[in-house]
Every structure is written in structure tokens, then in C-alpha cells.
Amino acid sequence: MTTTEVPSVDNGVNVAALLAAREALTAAPEAAQFQWRARCQWVYGTHARTTIEDFSGLGTEQSHRTAFAVDTDHPEIFASEDNAMTPVEMVLAGLAGCLTAGVAAVATNRGVKLQAVTATLEGDMDIQGILGIDPDVRNGFGGITVRYEIAADAPRAEVEAIVAQSQKRSAVYDIVTNPTNVVVTVA
Amino acid sequence: MAVTAVVVIGAGPAGLAMSACLRDESIDHVLLERSEVAHSWRHERWDSLRTLTPNWMNRLPGLPYAGDDPDGYMTAAEVADSLVRYGQVIDAPVQTGTTVVALRPANPGWHVDTDQGRWRCRAVVIATGATSHPRIPTIAAQLPAAIQQLSPTHYRNPDHLGPGRVLVVGASASGIQIADELTRSGRDVTLAVGEHVRLPRTYRGRDIHWWMDTIGLADERWNEIDDLARARRLPSPQLAGTPDRRSCDLNALQAAGAAAVGRVVGVSGGRVQCSGSLANLVTNADLKQNRLLDRIDAFAAEAALNDIASDRPAPTTIATPRTEVSLAGIDTVIWATGYRPTYPWLDTALLDRRGQIIHEGGVMAMPGLYALGLPLLRRRKSSFLDGIGADTVDLTTHLRAHLDRNVAAA
Numbered sequence: 086m087t088t089t090e091v092p093s094v095d096n097g098v099n100v101a102a103l104l105a106a107r108e109a110l111t112a113a114p115e116a117a118q119f120q121w122r123a124r125c126q127w128v129y130g131t132h133a134r135t136t137i138e139d140f141s142g143l144g145t146e147q148s149h150r151t152a153f154a155v156d157t158d159h160p161e162i163f164a165s166e167d168n169a170m171t172p173v174e175m176v177l178a179g180l181a182g183c184l185t186a187g188v189a190a191v192a193t194n195r196g197v198k199l200q201a202v203t204a205t206l207e208g209d210m211d212i213q214g215i216l217g218i219d220p221d222v223r224n225g226f227g228g229i230t231v232r233y234e235i236a237a238d239a240p241r242a243e244v245e246a247i248v249a250q251s252q253k254r255s256a257v258y259d260i261v262t263n264p265t266n267v268v269v270t271v272a
Numbered sequence: 273m274a275v276t277a278v279v280v281i282g283a284g285p286a287g288l289a290m291s292a293c294l295r296d297e298s299i300d301h302v303l304l305e306r307s308e309v310a311h312s313w314r315h316e317r318w319d320s321l322r323t324l325t326p327n328w329m330n331r332l333p334g335l336p337y338a339g340d341d342p343d344g345y346m347t348a349a350e351v352a353d354s355l356v357r358y359g360q361v362i363d364a365p366v367q368t369g370t371t372v373v374a375l376r377p378a379n380p381g382w383h384v385d386t387d388q389g390r391w392r393c394r395a396v397v398i399a400t401g402a403t404s405h406p407r408i409p410t411i412a413a414q415l416p417a418a419i420q421q422l423s424p425t426h427y428r429n430p431d432h433l434g435p436g437r438v439l440v441v442g443a444s445a446s447g448i449q450i451a452d453e454l455t456r457s458g459r460d461v462t463l464a465v466g467e468h469v470r471l472p473r474t475y476r477g478r479d480i481h482w483w484m485d486t487i488g489l490a491d492e493r494w495n496e497i498d499d500l501a502r503a504r505r506l507p508s509p510q511l512a513g514t515p516d517r518r519s520c521d522l523n524a525l526q527a528a529g530a531a532a533v534g535r536v537v538g539v540s541g542g543r544v545q546c547s548g549s550l551a552n553l554v555t556n557a558d559l560k561q562n563r564l565l566d567r568i569d570a571f572a573a574e575a576a577l578n579d580i581a582s583d584r585p586a587p588t589t590i591a592t593p594r595t596e597v598s599l600a601g602i603d604t605v606i607w608a609t610g611y612r613p614t615y616p617w618l619d620t621a622l623l624d625r626r627g628q629i630i631h632e633g634g635v636m637a638m639p640g641l642y643a644l645g646l647p648l649l650r651r652r653k654s655s656f657l658d659g660i661g662a663d664t665v666d667l668t669t670h671l672r673a674h675l676d677r678n679v680a681a682a
């Protein structure tokens with residue numbers, strides 16, 4: 086009863102492959118178990134470099150086409166050297182990248198051609214939390230707003246539905262909106 | 273060992289409707305009922321509950337609605353009374369106080385083992401209901417012991433609760449109605465909202481169920497629906513059958529004084545953590561509601577049913593989005609987080625990995641086994657009393673053919 090129709094628009098997302106994967110992994114849930122990894126090295130001061138290369142999934146070890154490195158640091162107003170974006174900004178980048186990939190995939194699946202997609206993210210933070218000034222203030226974002234501007238061949242309600250569905254299927258949106266157990270150890 | 277052609281498990285609306293159809297076909301059968309006719313409607317519903325559908329739709333094969341309030345909504349007790357009368361009118365052969373403990377192939381046919389002995393039969397219809405077991409998340413175990421925890425099957429009315437604040441988890445039909453009743457009784461209520469289906473009680477002067485029936489949506493077949501598994505998992509709509517026919521959505525609840533927060537995702541340090549995804553859930557529900565109302569508008573324009581202007585509900589707004597709720601002062605938590613029937617007496621090969629019956633429109637994989645009275649069994653309206661009749665007629669036809677084949681082969 087499951088029909089896999091190949092959508093007729095091209096936004097550069099291989100939706101047919103995604104739908105086929107969904108079908109295959111429904112039958113073999115163990116292959117759906119993935120592990121994502123990152124290795125971080127302190128450079129100097131607040132500057133760190135994180136390298137990402139291998140991961141696991143589909144029942145075996147996988148690796149990216151090449152190793153990727155991202156640097157993080159703090160800005161000069163925090164008395165740092167500002168060699169790179171802050172880690173919290175990278176969280177915004179992760180959220181934006183995840184939601185936008187989702188917009189492209191959902192739009193393609195629904196036969197909507199995208200001309201341009203722009204997202205503007207704002208994460209509000211009261212740094213009295215991280216500075217330990219006020220224990221009632223949390224360290225993280227008090228809230229995040231994401232504003233999309235989308236040019237597409239579809240009425241506004243359909244575009245809104247695509248953006249809504251993208252949030253529903255987004256890993257980073259879930260990571261940011263829901264708690265996750267985090268265990269940190271020292272070897 | 274007793275022998276019959278068909279064993280029907282459960283004597284609620286679905287089981288009784290099946291009995292009426294089998295009787296019309298002169299097929300020998302028995303209904304095995306763990307307790308008494310309409311037990312769930314009598315004992316596992318809160319006092320103020322009324323049907324989600326208007327009375328004219330609260331009909332079963334051979335039992336049209338005969339009261340004087342076709343546009344009203346009958347109480348759970350009235351449903352139970354009418355089911356008992358129905359059982360008497362159709363002379364349903366109910367064996368009460370009988371719990372099924374195992375169902376096994378008997379080659380040919382089936383053995384149904386109960387705490388009152390064994391039945392041998394050629395077909396079995398499972399009509400044990402969709403709301404027999406509340407599904408409560410494991411997170412419930414992390415709440416302090418002093419907090420009273422209830423499911424909708426045990427909640428009765430506001431007077432039964434402690435005097436403190438109440439957290440209602442779940443904003444589908446059960447949660448929204450209980451939160452509404454508690455808020456109106458003067459309680460300080462926080463409602464945790466997960467995925468939900470928003471519907472106005474009335475639109476353009478008519479009941480929303482009248483519209484869904486009229487435009488053909490209620491009759492959409494299970495095999496015409498894109499993502500059936502998801503559609504079957506959809507929670508019941510945010511509707512209440514109150515006599516004043518008011519909508520019972522998040523805007524109305526907040527206006528009455530309740531607070532709405534996101535899905536409960538954790539308990540930590542005297543606080544309940546709530547998902548930050550509520551904005552997306554309410555947007556999704558609003559978009560989906562508007563797609564339905566667009567469909568109704570298009571139909572109304574074609575069918576000249578647009579005599580009353582569109583009264584589209586306002587978009588949902590969440591007054592103070594919060595991601596945590598302090599447990600201080602909360603003495604009751606009500607888990608209105610859905611239901612998941614269990615079948616401990618059924619071969620697990622007949623169940624999916626969520627423990628739910630695998631079936632094609634009520635026809636199970638092994639010949640002679642049927643399921644009835646489950647959400648979207650054969651049509652969208654299967655989730656309501658009004659859908660049981662058509663489903664039962666369809667399955668009776670299939671069952672009749674099975675028995676005839678069975679006889680020919682013997």
C-alpha cells in the first residue's frame with residue numbers, strides 16, 4: 086500500500102532515495118541506529134578546533150568524503166581573540182542548517198519548487214547565567230526565533246506547512262527544544 | 273467445551289453491533305464480556321463526559337437515535353443505558369463476567385479459552401475497544417509520591433481531587449475536556465500540550481461532524497489514506513459535547529484561566545520540563561484545521577450551503593510560553609496521554625511492534641479473525657460510534673464468505 090512517487094520538481098534533494106530509505110529502515114530498525122561523533126582539541130585560550138570525520142549507521146562504520154574541521158572561540162569583548170564563532174552561534178548554525186535542509190526536502194516531496202530560502206536566527210541570552218551572577222538565570226538561550234523568507238511556487242499556507250513539517254522532522258530542533266541526557270567523563 | 277460459529281470478544285458498541293448483524297444473517301454466535309454490557313461507558317468515563325458526535329450520529333445497526341435532541345450530545349451514562357437497551361432489543365447472547373485468557377488455532381477454526389471454560393468456533397471478532405488501557409509515559413514514575421496521579425478512566429469530577437493546582441498532561445479530547453471542567457470549577461490548571469487535532473465545535477452554523485459527514489470526509493476509506501499508520505495514531509480532536517456547543521480549544525482554555533505549556537519531557541529538581549516545540553505544534557494544528565475549513569468552504573459554495581458566513585477560529589496564541597512548570601502546589605497530575613489497548617491473550621505474531629493488532633480494514637492475517645471498533649478501521653468515522661455500523665456490515669459480509677468457504681471445504 087505504500088506508494089513511492091518520484092516528485093517532479095528538482096530542488097537538489099534526492100527525495101526518492103529518502104523515501105526508499107524510510108521504507109527499508111521501517112523493515113530493518115536496527116540499521117536505523119546511527120552514532121554521530123566529534124573530536125575536539127584545545128588550541129589556546131578559548132580557541133578550540135573540532136574535527137568530524139567518521140560516524141556509524143546502516144549497521145557499519147561510515148565516514149564523510151573528507152574530514153571537516155570547525156573552530157570555535159569567544160569574541161574580543163570577552164577578552165578573547167575572536168579566532169572563530171562562539172559555540173552558541175554554532176548551535177544556531179546547526180539549527181538553521183537542519184531546518185533549511187528539511188524545508189528543501191519537504192518542499193521537494195510536496196512538489197514545490199524553491200527559488201530562494203533565507204533564515205534569520207536570533208538566540209536571546211542573559212549572560213548573568215554563565216557568569217554566575219544570578220543562579221535563577223539559565224546558561225543557555227532564553228529563547229530562539231527563526232524567521233524564514235521563502236520564494237517558492239506555492240501559496241503562503243503551503244509554504245507555512247512546509248516550514249512546520251520541517252520542524253516536526255528536524256533532529257536539531259528536537260535537540261534544542263527537548264532535554265537530552267549528557268554524560269561527561271574524564272579518561 | 274461449548275461450540276458456536278462466531279465468538280465476539282467484548283459487549284460494547286462494536287460487539288453489540290456485530291451481534292445485530294450476525295443475528296440478521298442467522299449466524300450462531302456468543303459475546304464474551306469481561307464484566308457487563310457497556311462496562312467501559314458506565315464505569316471508565318468521567319461524570320460530565322458526552323459523546324464527541326451529535327446524537328443523530330450516535331446510532332448503531334438497528335438502533336437509530338430516537339430521542340428528542342438530535343443535535344445534542346448524550347452523556348456516557350446515556351450511552352451505556354442505550355447500549356443495554358440495544359442488547360435487549362437485539363437479544364444479544366452475552367456471557368458476562370467472562371475473561372478471555374487465550375485464543376489459539378484449532379484446525380479448523382479457533383479455540384477461545386476463558387476463565388469460564390473453552391469455546392470452539394470458526395471465526396472470532398475482537399471488539400474489546402480502543403480505550404481500555406490508558407497509556408501513561410514512564411516519566412510518571414519520577415513524580416513525587418505525594419502527588420496523586422490519575423488517568424481519564426479513573427478521574428470522575430473536580431470534587432474528587434485535592435485542593436491544589438492540577439497539571440493535565442495531554443490536550444486531545446480527554447485532556448482538553450478535563451482541563452476545561454477543572455478550570456471552570458476554579459482550579460489553577462496547567463495543560464501540557466503535545467501533538468493535537470484542533471476542530472471548532474460548529475462552523476458556519478453547523479456541527480463540525482455534520483460537515484465532515486456531508487463533505488464525505490467521514491467516509492474516506494482506510495485504503496485511500498496516504499499515511500495510514502500515522503492517521504490511525506492521530507489523537508482524538510479537541511472537541512467537547514457541551515450543551516452550549518462551545519469550542520474547547522487552547523485559546524478558550526487560556527481565556528478561562530488555564531496555562532498552556534509544551535509536551536512533558538522530563539522531571540528535574542521539583543520541576544516538570546516541557547518541550548519548547550509548542551509553537552510548532554499549535555501552528556501545525558491551525559494549518560491543518562484551516563485546510564479542513566477550506567475544503568468545507570469550497571463544498572459550501574458549490575452546494576449553496578454558504579447561507580451562514582464563515583466564522584473561522586482565531587489563530588492559536590500561547591500567552592506565556594514556558595519550558596518548565598514548578599511542582600510546588602501541584603497535588604494532582606492527570607495523564608490524558610492516550611490509550612493503547614493490550615492483548616495479552618493473543619499470539620504476538622498477530623501484533624505489530626507497538627502491540628497493536630495487524631489488520632487490513634479489520635481483517636486479520638489468519639483466516640477467521642477480525643478486529644472491530646478501532647480508530648480508522650475501515651473509514652475515518654470508524655473512530656466514532658457512527659462508523660461502527662458500516663464497518664460491521666462490511667466485516668459481516670467477509671465473515672459470511674469465510675464461513676461458507678469453511679463449510680464447503682469441510
